[in-house]
Amino acid sequence: MAIPTPSVGAWILPSEEDPANTPYDYPGGSYQSLIVNGVYKSVDILNICFVDTVSTPNGYSIALGECTHTGGVTNLQYMQWIIADARAANPGIKILVTMGYAADEISQLFSGPSSGWPAVLAQYAQNIVTYLQTYDLDGLDVDWEWPFSDSTTQSQFQQAFTAIGNAFAGTPYILSMCPNETSNLDPATVNTYFDIVTLQLYGAADRGQFIRYGINANLLGYGAKFESVNSDDLAPYQDAQQAYAGYQAGPYDKLTQWRLNSGDFQFEQAQQMILYQLIKGSPTGPFDDTHIAAAAGNPPITSLAIRSGNVLDAIQATSSSSFEGNPVTYTTVQHGGNGGNPTPVTLATGDTITSISGYTGTWYGWQVVLQITVHTAKGASYGPFGSMAGSTSQTPFTLSAPAGQSIVAFSGSVETVPMAGGGEGNVVASLGVTCA
Numbered sequence: 001m002a003i004p005t006p007s008v009g010a011w012i013l014p015s016e017e018d019p020a021n022t023p024y025d026y027p028g029g030s031y032q033s034l035i036v037n038g039v040y041k042s043v044d045i046l047n048i049c050f051v052d053t054v055s056t057p058n059g060y061s062i063a064l065g066e067c068t069h070t071g072g073v074t075n076l077q078y079m080q081w082i083i084a085d086a087r088a089a090n091p092g093i094k095i096l097v098t099m100g101y102a103a104d105e106i107s108q109l110f111s112g113p114s115s116g117w118p119a120v121l122a123q124y125a126q127n128i129v130t131y132l133q134t135y136d137l138d139g140l141d142v143d144w145e146w147p148f149s150d151s152t153t154q155s156q157f158q159q160a161f162t163a164i165g166n167a168f169a170g171t172p173y174i175l176s177m178c179p180n181e182t183s184n185l186d187p188a189t190v191n192t193y194f195d196i197v198t199l200q201l202y203g204a205a206d207r208g209q210f211i212r213y214g215i216n217a218n219l220l221g222y223g224a225k226f227e228s229v230n231s232d233d234l235a236p237y238q239d240a241q242q243a244y245a246g247y248q249a250g251p252y253d254k255l256t257q258w259r260l261n262s263g264d265f266q267f268e269q270a271q272q273m274i275l276y277q278l279i280k281g282s283p284t285g286p287f288d289d290t291h292i293a294a295a296a297g298n299p300p301i302t303s304l305a306i307r308s309g310n311v312l313d314a315i316q317a318t319s320s321s322s323f324e325g326n327p328v329t330y331t332t333v334q335h336g337g338n339g340g341n342p343t344p345v346t347l348a349t350g351d352t353i354t355s356i357s358g359y360t361g362t363w364y365g366w367q368v369v370l371q372i373t374v375h376t377a378k379g380a381s382y383g384p385f386g387s388m389a390g391s392t393s394q395t396p397f398t399l400s401a402p403a404g405q406s407i408v409a410f411s412g413s414v415e416t417v418p419m420a421g422g423g424e425g426n427v428v429a430s431l432g433v434t435c436a
Helices: 030-036 075-089 114-134 154-168 187-193 207-213 240-249 265-280 290-295
Strands: 007-012 045-056 059-064 094-099 139-142 174-177 196-199 220-225 228-230 233-236 254-258 285-288 301-308 312-323 326-331 341-346 353-363 366-376 381-385 391-400 407-418 424-435
Touching: 007 265, 030 075, 030 265, 045 075, 045 114, 045 174, 059 075, 059 094, 059 114, 075 094, 094 174, 114 139, 114 154, 139 154, 154 174, 154 187, 196 207, 196 254, 207 220, 220 240, 233 265, 233 326, 240 254, 240 265, 254 265, 265 290, 265 326, 290 407, 301 366, 301 381, 301 407, 312 366, 312 407, 312 424, 353 407, 353 424, 366 407, 366 424, 391 424
Parallel strands: 007 045, 007 254, 045 094, 094 139, 139 174, 174 196, 196 220, 220 254
Antiparallel strands: 045 059, 228 233, 285 407, 301 312, 301 341, 312 326, 353 366, 353 391, 366 381, 407 424
16 A cells, blocks of 8 residues: 555544534534544544454454444444545545454464464454455554553464454555554564554654654654643643654654544644644645634734745744643644745734734735734734835735634745845745634
8 A cells, every 4th residue: 555655644533522522523523523624634543443353253353432422322333424525535544444452452362272273364354354345445454462461471462463464454444553562563574564653653652762662763653732731731742843853853753643533633733734734735825724713723923923025934823722722733834935125923811813914025026925914803913024126017905804703723825936145035926814
């Protein structure tokens, strides 16, 4: 199976919904937000959690953990809806199921006489392939942590995943793992049959530990976590910029984050989209942060990072809100280049941006945003940013929020232009706003 490089993935847990006890199609709920705000477009590999090893009349297989939702809807129905919606939004997405971390996921396969193990394992592997075919899935992910990791011997790991790897050979199926420890892993089996090893770096996993253990470094992926920590400290583990910094430091070319639909799903989904932009990169062309803001609940912009010289070189917004009483922020990617001079703009507490005024025009033959000034609800003004030197035409513009609303996101385009000192640079060619 060809895996995108770089790849950005996420886990999702269909046994839960937020708000609690609401149906899958609840407007504004975690599942509909994924669809309405286009979050699936920012996921290359989606891991659905969790399947368990179960005994069937046709030998051992896997099955999604049972759960009954509002109205008697089953967990399996939720999984099928997720698959259909994800593929409709992102036809190129790869969707896997993640094996849970129960103690007997693999060890139960070895309960009979050793002479029968090869046949049991071969049937198990084939039944997994059948399950993937039945539900239009692209592979199997394995959550390797206690008690699963302590209750499975290295030999059992080797035999079971060799059988699965052989069953996947010549098929498009992906075999991946998300470990937080090396206990009882067989490095040769991992290196031979697994496509991705996403380290739970928000937990106990350590990149160096896995490399020293014998796992190929090129298999390793960065495991991020945007979910809240726990009931005592509900601030999220990480934001997109923190996860991206760890991803770069690895270095890695694969990242997956836990998860898209917990009680802080607005934070998770918005950060997923920001992270996708950071990793994939899009220095020029159109940009639009509208869906990021919407997924976050349209929090107010509280600061800007602006770069300007003759013209508007770049703009970047940070919005702030809270989750369960804890402050959370959303910093979008920088739109534009690193030319000009950086100027931070920090709004007063409780203030909001109500309009952007300025000029567009021709600058050395290029149509760009020449200058902007930021205006707030409390009467503050910041700017102007951009001297307009070198421009041959100036057309004024004003982008205003309706009464009672504020500007919450920017859209527009970035253009690469030749610079006076030689070389090229990126500048903002057009600018739009989203209000809420």
